[in-house]
Amino acid sequence: MKSLAELAEMRRKAREEMSARTSGHGRRVVVGMATCGIAAGARTVMGAMLEDLRTRGLADIPVTMTGCIGVCRLEPIVEVYEQDGSKTTYVRMDPAKARRLVAEHLVNGRVCQDLTIGAVEAN
Amino acid sequence: MQDLSLHFLDLVRNSVRAGATRIRIAILAEVPADLLTLTVDDNGSGMPPEHLETVLDPFSTTRTTRSVGLGLSLLQESAVRTGGRVSIRSAVREGTSVVTTFGLSSIDRPPLGDVGDTLSLLLVSDPEIEYEMEIASGGAAYRFHTGAARRDIPGIPLSDPAVSAWIRDHVNEAVGLILGGILDEVTR
Numbered sequence: 001m002k003s004l005a006e007l008a009e010m011r012r013k014a015r016e017e018m019s020a021r022t023s024g025h026g027r028r029v030v031v032g033m034a035t036c037g038i039a040a041g042a043r044t045v046m047g048a049m050l051e052d053l054r055t056r057g058l059a060d061i062p063v064t065m066t067g068c069i070g071v072c073r074l075e076p077i078v079e080v081y082e083q084d085g086s087k088t089t090y091v092r093m094d095p096a097k098a099r100r101l102v103a104e105h106l107v108n109g110r111v112c113q114d115l116t117i118g119a120v121e122a123n
Numbered sequence: 124m125q126d127l128s129l130h131f132l133d134l135v136r137n138s139v140r141a142g143a144t145r146i147r148i149a150i151l152a153e154v155p156a157d158l159l160t161l162t163v164d165d166n167g168s169g170m171p172p173e174h175l176e177t178v179l180d181p182f183s184t185t186r187t188t189r190s191v192g193l194g195l196s197l198l199q200e201s202a203v204r205t206g207g208r209v210s211i212r213s214a215v216r217e218g219t220s221v222v223t224t225f226g227l228s229s230i231d232r233p234p235l236g237d238v239g240d241t242l243s244l245l246l247v248s249d250p251e252i253e254y255e256m257e258i259a260s261g262g263a264a265y266r267f268h269t270g271a272a273r274r275d276i277p278g279i280p281l282s283d284p285a286v287s288a289w290i291r292d293h294v295n296e297a298v299g300l301i302l303g304g305i306l307d308e309v310t311r
Contacts, residue, residue: 007293008275010285033136033248035194038129046244054284065248067140 026083027106033065036072041094045076048095052102061106074117080105089117124197126236127161127225133194134163134221135245141167141219145253150238150298152227152260152305158207159225159232159306166218175213198223205229227306234308239295242267243287250282256294258301265297 031046074091143165151160181196199209207224225232256267303311
């Protein structure tokens with residue numbers, strides 16, 4: 001059984017890593033986590049994004065849950081907010097698409113156009 | 124919902140939306156009674172009696188983004204299929220308690236799923252909420268308090284990636300130790 005002492009040891013490590021982290025350009029990520037999102041697989045989408053952010057040392061980008069966004073048929077939905085408040089809505093996400101979003105949008109600042117609500121709704 | 128940990132996530136999100144700051148999650152397996160009981164208690168805004176009456180109805184919701192509220196009715200359907208039920212107690216400004224029972228050995232019971240992942244992602248999203256998680260079976264019990272964890276790592280939020288991964292593994296290890304061999308799908 002892992003102990004809380006281990007968690008205390010991690011505190012030291014986390015502090016070191018925290019100082020090494022790069023900026024997320026003020027972006028934040030929101031995942032729809034109401035019944036519709038959860039049933040469509042939103043938890044694994046959020047988990048995959050966090051795992052990738054962790055590996056890339058971008059853990060200062062906040063990833064939070066929200067309620068129903070209103071287009072349940074397009075869940076799982078992920079919204080990326082830029083520092084200026086503008087928003088990109090990604091729909092029908094899965095863990096692989098979520099990792100692409102991290103690499104292209106969060107790391108390189110390039111929107112994954114084909115995954116956005118506009119592109120998916122047009123098809 | 125594919126598993127019980129997703130129902131947990133859904134129930135706790137209801138608590139968070141109701142403004143809860145303390146949430147208790149409990150999983151109790153009772154072999155002699157053949158019962159698996161899931162409990163989510165919160166100190167959120169609670170519901171008035173007239174809303175409580177309709178809360179299991181899929182066409183009842185307080186949200187404005189859509190007109191159906193499926194979470195609790197899906198949970199009820201899933202419980203009833205195994206001979207169990209959902210009971211809800213709630214008081215305005217005091218909080219809500221949702222207790223769900225399942226037939227432990229029923230072939231229709233959904234598997235437990237990744238409970239550690241559910242708790243750690245909830246903490247990543249809202250690290251300021253206090254959680255108490257209990258897992259018990261027979262004489263064995265496990266408790267995790269975010270309050271105690273916070274005291275051990277002052278200055279580091281529970282949403283810290285290394286900390287949340289630790290919490291996920293810690294909870295899942297406890298699930299294995301306490302429920303392994305008791306729930307068919309959980310290995311020790």
